[in-house]
Amino acid sequence: MKTNKDVSDIGEYSLVELIKQQIKQPGAKNRLVVGPGDDAFVAKIPAGQLLVATKDLLVEDIHFKTSWTTPWQLGYKAMASNISDIAAMGGATPLYAMVGLALPGNEKIDFVSQLSKGMRAICDKYGVTIAGGDTVSSRSGVTISVTLLGSVKKKYIIRRSGARPGDLIYSTGCFGDSGAGLYLLSHGAGKRGKTERCLVNKHLLPEPRIAESKIIAANGLATSMIDSSDGLSASVGFLATESGIGAKIFLDSVPLSTEMQEFKKKYVKADFWNIVTGGGEEYELVFTAAPGKRRSIERLLPRAVCFGEIAKGRDVMYYFNGNRIDVNAKGFEHFR
Amino acid sequence: MKTNKDVSDIGEYSLVELIKQQIKQPGAKNRLVVGPGDDAFVAKIPAGQLLVATKDLLVEDIHFKTSWTTPWQLGYKAMASNISDIAAMGGATPLYAMVGLALPGNEKIDFVSQLSKGMRAICDKYGVTIAGGDTVSSRSGVTISVTLLGSVKKKYIIRRSGARPGDLIYSTGCFGDSGAGLYLLSHGAGKRGKTERCLVNKHLLPEPRIAESKIIAANGLATSMIDSSDGLSASVGFLATESGIGAKIFLDSVPLSTEMQEFKKKYVKADFWNIVTGGGEEYELVFTAAPGKRRSIERLLPRAVCFGEIAKGRDVMYYFNGNRIDVNAKGFEHFR
Numbered sequence: 026m027k028t029n030k031d032v033s034d035i036g037e038y039s040l041v042e043l044i045k046q047q048i049k050q051p052g053a054k055n056r057l058v059v060g061p062g063d064d065a066f067v068a069k070i071p072a073g074q075l076l077v078a079t080k081d082l083l084v085e086d087i088h089f090k091t092s093w094t095t096p097w098q099l100g101y102k103a104m105a106s107n108i109s110d111i112a113a114m115g116g117a118t119p120l121y122a123m124v125g126l127a128l129p130g131n132e133k134i135d136f137v138s139q140l141s142k143g144m145r146a147i148c149d150k151y152g153v154t155i156a157g158g159d160t161v162s163s164r165s166g167v168t169i170s171v172t173l174l175g176s177v178k179k180k181y182i183i184r185r186s187g188a189r190p191g192d193l194i195y196s197t198g199c200f201g202d203s204g205a206g207l208y209l210l211s212h213g214a215g216k217r218g219k220t221e222r223c224l225v226n227k228h229l230l231p232e233p234r235i236a237e238s239k240i241i242a243a244n245g246l247a248t249s250m251i252d253s254s255d256g257l258s259a260s261v262g263f264l265a266t267e268s269g270i271g272a273k274i275f276l277d278s279v280p281l282s283t284e285m286q287e288f289k290k291k292y293v294k295a296d297f298w299n300i301v302t303g304g305g306e307e308y309e310l311v312f313t314a315a316p317g318k319r320r321s322i323e324r325l326l327p328r329a330v331c332f333g334e335i336a337k338g339r340d341v342m343y344y345f346n347g348n349r350i351d352v353n354a355k356g357f358e359h360f361r
Numbered sequence: 362m363k364t365n366k367d368v369s370d371i372g373e374y375s376l377v378e379l380i381k382q383q384i385k386q387p388g389a390k391n392r393l394v395v396g397p398g399d400d401a402f403v404a405k406i407p408a409g410q411l412l413v414a415t416k417d418l419l420v421e422d423i424h425f426k427t428s429w430t431t432p433w434q435l436g437y438k439a440m441a442s443n444i445s446d447i448a449a450m451g452g453a454t455p456l457y458a459m460v461g462l463a464l465p466g467n468e469k470i471d472f473v474s475q476l477s478k479g480m481r482a483i484c485d486k487y488g489v490t491i492a493g494g495d496t497v498s499s500r501s502g503v504t505i506s507v508t509l510l511g512s513v514k515k516k517y518i519i520r521r522s523g524a525r526p527g528d529l530i531y532s533t534g535c536f537g538d539s540g541a542g543l544y545l546l547s548h549g550a551g552k553r554g555k556t557e558r559c560l561v562n563k564h565l566l567p568e569p570r571i572a573e574s575k576i577i578a579a580n581g582l583a584t585s586m587i588d589s590s591d592g593l594s595a596s597v598g599f600l601a602t603e604s605g606i607g608a609k610i611f612l613d614s615v616p617l618s619t620e621m622q623e624f625k626k627k628y629v630k631a632d633f634w635n636i637v638t639g640g641g642e643e644y645e646l647v648f649t650a651a652p653g654k655r656r657s658i659e660r661l662l663p664r665a666v667c668f669g670e671i672a673k674g675r676d677v678m679y680y681f682n683g684n685r686i687d688v689n690a691k692g693f694e695h696f697r
Contacts, residue, residue, distance in 0.1 A: 037695035058411055062603070063521050064449035064588055065415035067513060070406045075394055079401035080508055082461040082497045113400035125418040125506050130696045161418045162695040168499070170461050170506035172416055177403060185399050252400055267398070359373035359498040360466045 032137065032162075033130030040137065041160055044126075047141035048148075048155040056154045057121075066156040068121055074176040077117045079110035085166035087359075093210045096136045098229040099169070100143025106254060107173035108151055109233035109308040113252040115183030116242025117175045119151055119235065124158035125170035132167065140169075151235055181242035183312070188249040188268035192313035194333035195247075195322060197237045199282040200257045201297075202227035204304015208295050220287045227284075231308040238310060240325050247312035256305035258352065261333065262341050264313060271338035276302075276345045276352070280330035302343075302352055368473065368498075369466030376473065377496055380462075383477035384484075384491040392490045393457075402492040404457055410512040413453045415446035421502035423695075429546045432472045434565045435505070436479025442590060443509035444487055445569035445644040449588040451519030452578025453511045455487055455571065460494035461506035468503065476505075487571055517578035519648070523585040524604035528649035530669035531583075531658060533573045535618040536593045537633075538563035540640015544631050556623045563620075567644040574646060576661050583648035592641030594688065597669060598677050600649060607674035612638075612681045612688070616666035638679075638688055 032040055045061055053060060059067035070076050083089060083103050094102070104122060111119045124144060128137065148155055153173070206228030209215045215225040234252075241247050249268055253260045257279065265272045279301060281289075289297050313335055314322060322329055336342070343352040368376055381397055389396060395403035406412050419425060419439050430438070440458060447455045460480065464473065484491055489509070542564030545551045551561040570588075577583050585604055589596045593615065601608045615637060617625075625633050649671055650658060658665055672678070679688040 033696045036697045040696065058515065059450070059518060059520055064446040065413050065453070065509075065511075067411050067413045067450060067518055070412050072408075075403050076406050076412060076457075076510065077401050077403045078457070078459060078508075078510060079493065080459045080461055080495055080506070082463050082495050082504070082506055084463050084497055084499050084504075086500050087463075087498050110400040114395070114403060117401070121412075121414070123414060123416045123508065125416055127418050127420050127423075127504060128696075157415065159416055159418050160695065161420055162423050163420050163504070164422050164502055166500055168418070168420075168463060168504050170416070170418055172414070172459065172508045173401075174412065174414060174510070175401075179394065182395060182403055184395055359496065360369045360376065360464075361372045 030134045031130060032128050032132045032134060035134065037160060043134065043138060044141050044160065047138055048145045050145065050149060050154060053154050057156055061157045068156060070176050074178055077111055077114050077175045077177045078172065079107055080170065080172040081107050083169040085168065094229050096139035097143035100140040101147045101230055103169050103171050104144045104147045105231045105233050105308060107171045108153065108235065109252045109254060111173050111175045112233050112235045112238040113250055113310060114177055115247065115250055116181035116239045117177035119153045119173055119175040121156040121174040122148055122153050123156060123172040126158065126160045127163035127168040129163050129165055183242060183247050183250040185249055185251050185264050185267035188264050188270055188313040188335045190270060190335055190337050192248050192315055192335040193319065193331045194261060194272060194311065194313050194335065195329045195331050196253065196280060196309050196311050197234050197326065197329050198307065198309040199280045199285060200307055201285045201301035201304055202282050203231065203306040204300040205285060205288045207304065208300060220284045223284045224288060228306065231306065233308055234310045237326060241310065241312060244321060244325055246314050246318050246322055248314060250310055250312040253307045253309045253311050254305055256303045258302045258341065259305070260311040264311065265341055271336040272333055272341045273336050274333040274341065274343050276343055278330065278332040280332065298352065366470045367466060368464050368468045368470060371470065373496060379470065379474060380477050380496065383474055384481045386481065386485060386490060389490050393492055397493045404492060406512050410514055413447055413450050413511045413513045414508065415443055416506065416508040417443050419505040421504065430565050432475035433479035436476040437483045437566055439505050439507050440480045440483045441567045441569050441644060443507045444489065444571065445588045445590060447509050447511045448569050448571045448574040449586055449646060450513055451583065451586055452517035452575045453513035455489045455509055455511040457492040457510040458484055458489050459492060459508040462494065462496045463499035463504040465499050465501055519578060519583050519586040521585055521587050521600050521603035524600050524606055524649040524671045525584055526606060526671055526673050527652060528584055528671040529652055529655065529667045530597060530608060530647065530649050530671065531665045531667050532589065532616060532645050532647050533570050533662065533665050534643065534645040535616045535621060536643055537621045537637035537640055538618050539567065539642040540636035541621060541624045543640065544628070544636060556620045559620045560624060564642065567642065569644055570646045573662060577646065577648060580657060580661055582650050582654050582658055584650060586646055586648040589643045589645045589647050590641055592639045594638045594677070595641070596647040600647065601677055607672040608669055608677045609672050610669040610677065610679050612679055614666065614668040616668065634688065
């Protein structure tokens with residue numbers, strides 16, 4: 026099929042057929058009792074396990090700009106952020122995805138085709154079966170709605186609300202890379218050099234921490250957990266609020282990549298600490314652990330870094346070189 | 362809270378709190394292992410049953426106009442159309458709903474509040490627990506994404522693809538009411554009299570056929586099934602295509618409400634048969650049944666009407682008073 030056509034040239038039913046071709050995964054038939062193309066899909070949840078489910082909406086020019094991302098990357102990331110939410114529940118397995126697409130009629134077919142391929146690529150990687158969806162027209166702009174369904178053993182569930190005073194706060198990886206990538210994209214510096222391309226890549230192609238989540242859950246390492254999609258500050262804030270407790274964040278302990286340190290030197294006009302604490306979209310796991318778990322964490326998750334601790338009270342406090350400081354980082358809040 | 366405020370006056374986090382208040386259902390805590398407010402929700406699927414899941418996107422000015430519908434009605438209908446998709450799978454039970462909302466910042470809080478209440482009303486009615494969602498900003502217009510999750514016994518599943526030659530085609534109710542209601546709304550005649558208000562009501566507040574679906578499945582009445590959200594012609598077309606077979610539709614047997622007959626006399630400029638066959642959004646169940654099931658259907662589903670039969674070949678043919686006629690009804694197709 027020629028790919029320079031618009032969506033309105035082929036209509037909904039042909040478009041759905043095209044998408045179904047792009048997302049066709051070998052073995053999907055065996056994993057779905059009823060697959061895409063019926064009123065609903067039907068599938069198994071492993072015996073004795075619970076259903077875990079999440080959904081995200083991604084709106085053009087709010088969550089993404091098509092001038093910054095390829096449709097393949099967009100599809101990959103839309104799925105990654107939902108798989109990350111499943112990972113954040115603790116040892117959960119992502120199983121089935123549903124995709125809702127609202128598209129203006131003048132959208133290119135190739136856009137939809139590449140978007141579907143990007144989704145399929147990450148779904149193949151994490152064993153997710155694309156099971157259904159809905160494709161509709163929009164007045165303007167693309168809206169993507171992904172629903173991710175999975176399963177979890179009850180004993181493995183880790184909520185946001187289990188943090189206790191004295192618990193250490195860990196991250197499975199670095200902060201700020203994604204936010205710095207976004208800064209570079211919005212300042213037209215995304216392709217300048219290796220550092221820039223690396224940071225932009227972290228923004229456009231995040232990896233959910235499914236493997237780390239399974240290690241954390243299976244070894245009972247965490248008392249509470251969240252993914253860092255809303256940024257370091259908001260993530261710790263949510264854990265603290267949901268647990269009814271306070272927290273201390275030691276900024277000099279926050280893990281930073283070598284690219285991020287490079288970025289700090291090179292882009293002095295960027296609000297570095299705001300990007301680190303509020304940038305978000307890293308899709309790392311932020312979790313709290315009893316101090317006695319320190320050795321196990323070091324052994325099982327060598328890349329995890331402790332950057333704070335749960336404290337009495339209700340405030341999230343920031344420290345740098347032992348001194349308390351004010352940080353005005355809130356992460357991204359819609360409508361603000 | 363004063364309700365003349367805009368969404369942007371209170372921000373995402375307060376808005377989510379407001380929605381959580383509106384959708385609070387007694388007993389929800391017992392039905393959810395982890396409820397709204399975490400990265401994902403966690404819940405049970407009844408032992409020995411399969412997961413059934415569907416999702417719809419509703420876009421302002423494509424699927425609805427806020428000048429025609431109250432937000433309460435909009436919330437009710439958004440949920441109804443998804444519950445209907447669950448019903449169409451045969452004896453399935455809707456259990457959990459997730460709601461994605463993309464809103465422009467100048468949307469009134471009262472709109473969101475009423476929308477949530479409408480959703481909650483129908484969820485209470487059908488035993489659905491609102492379990493999670495996502496609220497984000499949009500550049501313009503409201504987009505609603507509903508995901509409905511339920512459970513079904515494997516032996517009860519009814520697909521679109523099981524129709525066989527000689528099967529009779531049934532509907533659980535009348536056609537055209539919803540389409541006529543839409544016609545009246547778009548011609549400013551929605552409030553004219555009792556007939557008009559009744560038809561408009563059928564368009565704005567449809568009822569999914571959960572009870573009928575359970576009767577059909579438990580008694581093994583149907584060989585294939587679909588809901589009529591896309592209209593009579595498209596629904597029969599999907600059953601025929603998926604079953605690799607043809608169909609005959611007897612237009613003089615298509616069930617019409619007294620209001621619809623009234624509408625035919627009064628609104629002679631309206632393309633009556635196009636509304637009946639292509640209007641859609643009735644959310645009735647269209648199903649095929651072996652001729653031997655006729656008596657059981659009459660006894661168990663007294664309101665069901667036979668209006669066609671499955672035929673050899675691949676065409677869907679229309680008849681009126683025994684004569685074959687051409688009908689150019691295709692239902693609504695996006696991007697067309």
